Amino acid sequence: MPSILSLIQNENMKIYRRIGTWFMIALLALSTLAGALITKATHKEPKNWKAEVASEIKEMEAQLSEEKVPKMYKNHLEQQLKINEYRLEHNIKPVASNTFWGYLVSSADIIALITLFTIIVAAGSVANEFSWGTIKLLLIRSASRTKILLSKYIAALLFALCMLLLLFVFSSVVGAIVFGIENIREPYLAYQNGTVVEKSMLLHVMQVYALNCVDLVMMTTFAFMISAVFRNHSLAVGLATFALFAGPQITTLLAMKFDWAKYLLFANTDLTQYIDGTPLVEGMTMPFSMMMLLIYFVIFNALTWFIFRKRDIAA
Amino acid sequence: MNPLLQLKNVRKDIGKKTIIHDLSLEVFPGEVFGFLGPNGAGKTTTIRMIVGLMGITSGDVLINGISIQKDFEKAIQHVGAIVENPEMYKFLTGYQNLLHYARMTKGVTKERIDEVVKLVGLEKRIHDKVKTYSLGMRQRLGLAQALLHRPSLLILDEPTNGLDPAGIREIRDYLRKLAKEEGLGIIVSSHLLSEMEMMCDRFAIIQHGRLVGIESVQELSKQAQKVLLTVKPVEQALTVIKNIYPHMNITSAKQGIEVSIDYEEIPSLNAALVSENIKVYGIQVLTKSLEERFLEMTGGNEIA
Numbered sequence: 001m002p003s004i005l006s007l008i009q010n011e012n013m014k015i016y017r018r019i020g021t022w023f024m025i026a027l028l029a030l031s032t033l034a035g036a037l038i039t040k041a042t043h044k045e046p047k048n049w050k051a052e053v054a055s056e057i058k059e060m061e062a063q064l065s066e067e068k069v070p071k072m073y074k075n076h077l078e079q080q081l082k083i084n085e086y087r088l089e090h091n092i093k094p095v096a097s098n099t100f101w102g103y104l105v106s107s108a109d110i111i112a113l114i115t116l117f118t119i120i121v122a123a124g125s126v127a128n129e130f131s132w133g134t135i136k137l138l139l140i141r142s143a144s145r146t147k148i149l150l151s152k153y154i155a156a157l158l159f160a161l162c163m164l165l166l167l168f169v170f171s172s173v174v175g176a177i178v179f180g181i182e183n184i185r186e187p188y189l190a191y192q193n194g195t196v197v198e199k200s201m202l203l204h205v206m207q208v209y210a211l212n213c214v215d216l217v218m219m220t221t222f223a224f225m226i227s228a229v230f231r232n233h234s235l236a237v238g239l240a241t242f243a244l245f246a247g248p249q250i251t252t253l254l255a256m257k258f259d260w261a262k263y264l265l266f267a268n269t270d271l272t273q274y275i276d277g278t279p280l281v282e283g284m285t286m287p288f289s290m291m292m293l294l295i296y297f298v299i300f301n302a303l304t305w306f307i308f309r310k311r312d313i314a315a
Numbered sequence: 316m317n318p319l320l321q322l323k324n325v326r327k328d329i330g331k332k333t334i335i336h337d338l339s340l341e342v343f344p345g346e347v348f349g350f351l352g353p354n355g356a357g358k359t360t361t362i363r364m365i366v367g368l369m370g371i372t373s374g375d376v377l378i379n380g381i382s383i384q385k386d387f388e389k390a391i392q393h394v395g396a397i398v399e400n401p402e403m404y405k406f407l408t409g410y411q412n413l414l415h416y417a418r419m420t421k422g423v424t425k426e427r428i429d430e431v432v433k434l435v436g437l438e439k440r441i442h443d444k445v446k447t448y449s450l451g452m453r454q455r456l457g458l459a460q461a462l463l464h465r466p467s468l469l470i471l472d473e474p475t476n477g478l479d480p481a482g483i484r485e486i487r488d489y490l491r492k493l494a495k496e497e498g499l500g501i502i503v504s505s506h507l508l509s510e511m512e513m514m515c516d517r518f519a520i521i522q523h524g525r526l527v528g529i530e531s532v533q534e535l536s537k538q539a540q541k542v543l544l545t546v547k548p549v550e551q552a553l554t555v556i557k558n559i560y561p562h563m564n565i566t567s568a569k570q571g572i573e574v575s576i577d578y579e580e581i582p583s584l585n586a587a588l589v590s591e592n593i594k595v596y597g598i599q600v601l602t603k604s605l606e607e608r609f610l611e612m613t614g615g616n617e618i619a
């Protein structure tokens with residue numbers, strides 16, 4: 001019986017020996033470069049950042065003094081206010097997008113692209129075996145279907161991890177070259193237990209990356225499921241991509257009218273709503289979202305496994 | 316001898332249709348077993364069930380006595396197979412394809428891969444991408460992946476499809492050698508009946524998902540048959556034969572007289588002719604070809 005490691009090794013070979021994969025990596029590198037150049041070209045340096053922060057503070061104070069501010073939003077405003085005051089006090093400039101760290105934080109947006117790529121890879125790793133007819137020779141070895149499926153899932157997640165690392169490396173290099181590293185010692189200001197604290201910027205970037213990966217993992221799992229159920233690559237990629245881009249909007253619209261929208265997957269994928277924003281539906285909390293994500297995750301995977309294990313292979 | 320493969324009342328329903336009806340057969344070590352049947356008879360479906368690609372509606376398949384349904388991983392360990400066309404990863408080289416399958420079984424070394432490559436005669440092209448292969452080359456690569464882990468049961472669905480005459484001959488000789496020398500049990504399905512006749516020890520003929528008959532090659536040559544007699548003078552011989560076998564179907568052809576007669580009765584017919592001073596130059600047994608037998612059993616060219 002083969003070890004799961006050699007099965008993963010096989011899946012990796014099938015991912016990285018394909019030209020399409022290298023095309024994706026090239027596209028990723030290109031996006032980081034384009035992102036940096038566009039930022040550099042369009043960024044307008046504020047004349048006096050202190051004046052801007054001060055006016056922001058005034059605005060927040062005005063909002064806070066109003067009567068019916070939702071409680072969650074009020075907390076958020078208060079935190080921002082404290083952080084801004086701290087900036088003026090300690091002379092710490094806000095992180096501009098045309099600095100090394102600012103660019104690195106915004107590079108997390110490119111994770112959407114990685115999500116798309118991972119969806120393509122994950123959906124392909126199951127559906128392509130069917131359309132190529134190779135599934136037959138794959139499943140007549142002494143490896144259970146469960147093990148084969150698991151190796152494919154792990155290989156897809158490893159691919160995502162690899163792309164994330166590449167994104168981080170690419171953007172660090174591009175950021176350093178395009179924006180320089182003079183401000184590399186800049187701290188990240190966070191609000192903890194009633195006080196403002198200075199934290200490592202690197203940790204902050206990693207946190208932003210991690211939060212952006214929720215979509216990545218959930219949509220990859222979703223695409224994996226669709227491709228195991230329908231054995232069709234385009235369908236799986238199409239559905240997952242559509243869900244990825246249209247899902248949040250539709251959910252937001254629904255959330256305005258219906259409370260039950262909070263049980264939808266996309267109401268819970270954006271965990272930043274609890275860190276520097278307001279929850280989509282009043283009463284939602286971080287543990288609630290974590291729980292919902294876990295439930296969806298388990299359902300997707302269980303369905304994939306159940307169907308793949310039982311299916312007659314007639315390809 | 317214990318059978319390598321046992322099918323016990325295997326049945327397959329897809330939807331409301333029964334595709335395989337309670338099929339039972341056994342394959343022993345050291346034999347090449349032909350699996351024949353017209354298009355749509357259920358050969359591929361049966362093979363898919365044997366290797367666990369399809370579920371079995373009722374009945375069981377035992378490989379080395381182990382049920383494929385209850386302990387798939389253990390039962391499939393000693394099976395090598397090609398199911399329909401040998402589809403490979405086209406963007407990988409032949410060698411990478413073999414490496415892929417080698418990793419899926421413990422104990423397949425690099426040397427073994429080289430050995431198998433040589434055996435199927437792909438040394439020159441093994442490091443080329445499979446998308447540049449011809450059908451016959453892919454068929455050879457398919458055979459290579461099936462042999463990689465030294466299986467004791469080899470299941471080949473139309474392995475000679477796409478091979479050139481020399482290739483067919485090579486594969487045939489090789490399969491016979493594997494069976495005789497290494498005691499493998501080999502199941503081969505094919506449409507090429509003359510091919511099968513040369514390759515196999517026994518046949519199962521199936522039609523509409525039912526077993527029509529199992530026969531061995533020896534039996535085939537002993538069945539009721541025609542005998543061609545080269546005699547002189549012909550007229551006198553005809554009278555003699557008509558006297559002994561009044562109801563026999565006799566045709567006199569250019570080469571001689573053709574009679575339908577049991578194998579066991581040939582000597583006595585000969586004796587009768589000789590005692591009447593007829594010169595017997597030759598007695599040729601016209602064995603029924605597998606093709607004739609096949610058409611007889613399946614009732615011609617009928618597709619399920």
Ligand SMILES: Nc1ncnc2c1ncn2[C@@H]1O[C@H](COP(=O)(O)OP(=O)(O)OP(=O)(O)O)[C@@H](O)[C@H]1O
Nearest residue numbers: 314329334352353354355356357358359360361619
């Ligand atoms: N997935 C399926 N759903 C419904 N019917 C099927 C399915 N697969 C096969 N069949 C039917 O089962 C029967 C047997 O098909 P099978 O492929 O086993 O035939 P075969 O003997 O291998 O034929 P051939 O000589 O053409 O390869 C056919 O009538 C076919 O239509």
Ligand SMILES: [Mg+2]
Nearest residue numbers: 358359399472
């Ligand atoms: Mg077939």
